[in-house]
Amino acid sequence: xxxxxxxxxxxxxxxxxxxxxxxxxxxxxxxxxxxxxxxxxxxxxxxxxxxxxxxxxxxxxxxxxxxxxxxxxxxxxxxxxxxxxxxxxxxxxxxxxxxxxxxxxxxxxxxxxxxxxxxxxxxxxxxxxxxxxxxxxxxxxxxxxxxxxxxxxxxxxxxxxxxxxxxxxxxxxxxxxxxxxxxxxxxxxxxxxxxxxxxxxxxxxxxxxxxxxxxxxxxxxxxxxxxxxxxxxxxxxxxxxxxxxxxxxxxxxxxxxxxxxxxxxxxxxxxxxxxxxxxxxxxxxxxxxxxxxxxxxxxxxxxxxxxxxxxxxxxxxxxxxxxxxxxxxxxxxxxxxxxxxxxxxxxxxxxxxxxxxxxxxxxxxxxxxxxxxxxxxxxxxxxxxxxxxxxxxxxxxxxxxxxxxxxxxxxxxxxxxxxxxxxxxxxxxxxxxxxxxxxxxxxxxxxxxxxxxxxxxxxxxxxxxxxxxxxxxxxxxxxxxxxxxxxxxxxxxxxxxxxxxxxxxxxxxxxxxxxxxxxxxxxxxxxxxxxxxxxxxxxxxx
Amino acid sequence: xxxxxxxxxxxxxxxxxxxxxxxxxxxxxxxxxxxxxxxxxxxxxxxxxxxxxxxxxxxxxxxxxxxxxxxxxxxxxxxxxxxxxxxxxxxxxxxxxxxxxxxxxxxxxxxxxxxxxxxxxxxxxxxxxxxxxxxxxxxxxxxxxxxxxxxxxxxxxxxxxxxxxxxxxxxxxxxxxxxxxxxxxxxxxxxxxxxxxxxxxxxxxxxxxxxxxxxxxxxxxxxxxxxxxxxxxxxxxxxxxxxxxxxxxxxxxxxxxxxxxxxxxxx
Numbered sequence: 001x002x003x004x005x006x007x008x009x010x011x012x013x014x015x016x017x018x019x020x021x022x023x024x025x026x027x028x029x030x031x032x033x034x035x036x037x038x039x040x041x042x043x044x045x046x047x048x049x050x051x052x053x054x055x056x057x058x059x060x061x062x063x064x065x066x067x068x069x070x071x072x073x074x075x076x077x078x079x080x081x082x083x084x085x086x087x088x089x090x091x092x093x094x095x096x097x098x099x100x101x102x103x104x105x106x107x108x109x110x111x112x113x114x115x116x117x118x119x120x121x122x123x124x125x126x127x128x129x130x131x132x133x134x135x136x137x138x139x140x141x142x143x144x145x146x147x148x149x150x151x152x153x154x155x156x157x158x159x160x161x162x163x164x165x166x167x168x169x170x171x172x173x174x175x176x177x178x179x180x181x182x183x184x185x186x187x188x189x190x191x192x193x194x195x196x197x198x199x200x201x202x203x204x205x206x207x208x209x210x211x212x213x214x215x216x217x218x219x220x221x222x223x224x225x226x227x228x229x230x231x232x233x234x235x236x237x238x239x240x241x242x243x244x245x246x247x248x249x250x251x252x253x254x255x256x257x258x259x260x261x262x263x264x265x266x267x268x269x270x271x272x273x274x275x276x277x278x279x280x281x282x283x284x285x286x287x288x289x290x291x292x293x294x295x296x297x298x299x300x301x302x303x304x305x306x307x308x309x310x311x312x313x314x315x316x317x318x319x320x321x322x323x324x325x326x327x328x329x330x331x332x333x334x335x336x337x338x339x340x341x342x343x344x345x346x347x348x349x350x351x352x353x354x355x356x357x358x359x360x361x362x363x364x365x366x367x368x369x370x371x372x373x374x375x376x377x378x379x380x381x382x383x384x385x386x387x388x389x390x391x392x393x394x395x396x397x398x399x400x401x402x403x404x405x406x407x408x409x410x411x412x413x414x415x416x417x418x419x420x421x422x423x424x425x426x427x428x429x430x431x432x433x434x435x436x437x438x439x440x441x442x443x444x445x446x447x448x449x450x451x452x453x454x455x456x457x458x459x460x461x462x463x464x465x466x467x468x469x470x471x472x473x474x475x476x477x478x479x480x481x482x483x484x485x486x487x488x489x490x491x492x493x494x495x496x497x498x499x500x501x502x503x504x505x506x507x508x509x510x511x512x513x514x515x516x517x518x519x520x521x522x523x524x525x526x527x528x529x530x531x532x533x534x535x536x537x538x539x540x541x542x
Numbered sequence: 543x544x545x546x547x548x549x550x551x552x553x554x555x556x557x558x559x560x561x562x563x564x565x566x567x568x569x570x571x572x573x574x575x576x577x578x579x580x581x582x583x584x585x586x587x588x589x590x591x592x593x594x595x596x597x598x599x600x601x602x603x604x605x606x607x608x609x610x611x612x613x614x615x616x617x618x619x620x621x622x623x624x625x626x627x628x629x630x631x632x633x634x635x636x637x638x639x640x641x642x643x644x645x646x647x648x649x650x651x652x653x654x655x656x657x658x659x660x661x662x663x664x665x666x667x668x669x670x671x672x673x674x675x676x677x678x679x680x681x682x683x684x685x686x687x688x689x690x691x692x693x694x695x696x697x698x699x700x701x702x703x704x705x706x707x708x709x710x711x712x713x714x715x716x717x718x719x720x721x722x723x724x725x726x727x728x729x730x731x732x733x734x735x736x737x738x739x740x741x742x743x744x745x746x747x748x749x750x751x752x753x754x755x756x757x758x759x760x761x762x763x764x765x766x767x768x769x770x771x772x773x774x775x776x777x778x779x780x781x782x783x784x785x786x787x788x789x790x791x792x793x794x795x796x797x798x799x800x801x802x803x804x805x806x807x808x809x
Contacts, residue, residue, distance in 0.1 A: 196614025372650030
């Protein structure tokens with residue numbers, strides 16, 4: 001398991017450059033060694049030990065903990081950069097060359113890290129409990145899944161056989177309707193900015209949105225019918241070069257679905273919002289399960305293509321990767337890039353007008369609104385932003401698995417991502433990434449490894465085998481974590497201060513919190529107040 | 543009154559089920575005035591504020607701010623139109639620092655968009671600088687500069703009230719509504735508050751309306767007092783007029799006591 005130190009931002013920690021580099025070299029060597037069959041063969045007993053699934057899981061975890069140490073410890077910046085980039089760009093792909101499952105695991109961790117970052121905006125920053133988050137992941141996955149697989153040809157063939165009365169005129173009508181209704185919706189919306197909505201203008205808006213949906217459906221149907229003749233040429237989906245376009249489209253589509261789901265539900269708060277998002281999340285899954293024509297139902301869509309980038313493949317070949325590893329390596333680099341971009345977007349939004357508005361809404365909706373924060377719009381932005389991250393990662397997920405089915409998007413996935421956010425530390429970006437890594441490692445490596453390693457031990461009764469009890473162990477770990485560190489593994493600055501402030505009297509686990517957390521609250525003015533100014537400000541620096 | 547009305551409320555009515563919380567209240571605030579709204583507990587004062595700020599929609603009546611109709615606007619639109627407020631029970635953003643609290647108050651005045659924030663455009667940096675500068679000025683104005691980086695909840699009680707006022711002022715309002723600003727304050731803090739409220743009007747040119755139970759503060763500070771009881775306006779006028787109005791005494795002290803003099807503390 002990844003070791004986690006209590007964070008104490010105000011305590012000056014010793015410089016650990018040397019230790020960091022040493023651990024990096026050690027764990028890298030161990031990782032490379034344990035994933036190289038030839039070297040393992042020459043090691044005899046040690047080799048056998050390293051091949052033990054549980055040992056292997058620990059080695060991988062320790063290696064990934066490097067990046068955590070580089071983030072947490074005080075060390076020379078060059079050493080931090082070396083360890084971070086070296087781990088992710090050099091050692092991990094190198095080890096992955098020998099054992100593709102390592103790349104697969106890393107991509108999975110990054111997908112979940114991005115999902116957790118997205119959900120963190122909705123839950124951690126804006127304080128909206130969303131239990132149907134995985135729906136947006138499904139949107140991205142199915143968008144690419146349908147277009148990059150034989151499904152597209154099937155759909156076109158169907159419309160070719162059942163054209164109905166559709167012709168070029170239908171397309172013109174559909175586009176016209178779309179344009180007119182969209183324009184009138186924008187106009188009415190502008191109007192509402194200036195004067196309060198009247199009953200007539202509200203009905204007008206409703207009617208226009210109805211027309212917009214009708215227009216879009218007409219246009220889409222017409223496009224499908226008119227392009228039905230292309231079915232033969234698209235037997236394996238669209239050209240892989242469209243991957244990049246669809247990367248943008250998946251962001252857009254998920255954001256739009258986010259707004260559509262958000263609009264009716266964001267007037268609710270708390271428990272009600274949680275239940276209704278849970279329901280809508282299931283609606284998306286049930287749709288995927290039942291729209292047989294588009295999603296192939298519970299059978300799922302397969303095979304799904306991926307991008308092929310000439311220069312990247314050439315580079316991979318140069319570096320000694322096997323041909324069947326190109327795709328995975330490409331997705332590894334891509335998801336690394338995406339997580340990087342998503343992280344930057346998160347940090348920048350957090351420190352902006354919008355980020356402040358999100359936190360204000362979380363803290364006190366009424367006060368936020370009275371200070372000029374438009375509630376619905378700000379919540380919608382949170383929903384759409386979180387959704388768009390899920391959308392793009394859904395697409396990468398589809399490309400990696402080459403298979404999507406409704407089962408990948410059930411409620412447990414939503415809850416899993418939520419547990420990553422809570423375990424890592426709501427509102428904390430490094431925290432939720434760590435949470436994603438820990439939960440994914442536990443689920444995919446450590447617990448299965450434990451099960452595998454103990455499967456043949458005769459002294460453990462069949463019923464008590466850890467392999468059978470994976471869920472139980474995972475649950476116990478979650479409960480223990482929440483009891484010991486309710487603010488998460490790497491809590492956000494705000495959260496630590498808040499939790500330990502409120503629980504001052506009874507919570508003795510307040511390790512590593514600042515000195516100025518006592519008092520406050522309902523205190524009236526006291527002359528002793530001035531001394532508190534001497535204490536370090538608990539607000540930290542921005 | 544010769545000065546133009548900045549806030550003009552006509553026939554405002556709000557019922558909750560069978561209870562008429564605000565009943566046909568007409569209320570005018572002259573530009574640059576300091577006006578108090580008083581009344582016994584449950585008289586509908588806070589509901590009245592909630593109606594003006596758009597938290598509740600009135601059943602009847604009009605609310606005009608400098609001639610512009612506010613009925614039907616959302617609270618954030620009312621804030622953008624130029625009415626800021628504080629709350630009876632302090633409602634600061636508890637996980638934010640004093641500075642950030644005030645920067646939220648700046649929300650409706652900042653121009654930077656989502657894309658500006660993501661791309662760190664010049665517009666973003668300009669608006670962040672502007673917000674930070676406003677926060678600095680406002681913290682200075684209410685005398686809380688030393689708490690800039692402190693979490694709002696860690697401030698002493700009286701300072702939290704002041705921070706709420708600073709946050710409201712950061713919206714650059716035409717009119718500020720203070721809901722019991724002196725509640726829970728000791729006499730010294732109340733004196734400070736009085737000076738602060740005067741300064742809001744004199745130095746910032748913001749018109750002030752306050753709900754208050756501290757009669758000494760109300761009587762010495764207000765230029766006009768409006769008295770509500772059971773949602774109805776029962777009296778209005780200069781402090782000494784209101785003080786001697788039998789209807790007011792009756793509302794506060796009961797029918798029998800109204801015959802005597804207004805000697806006891808009126809709450």
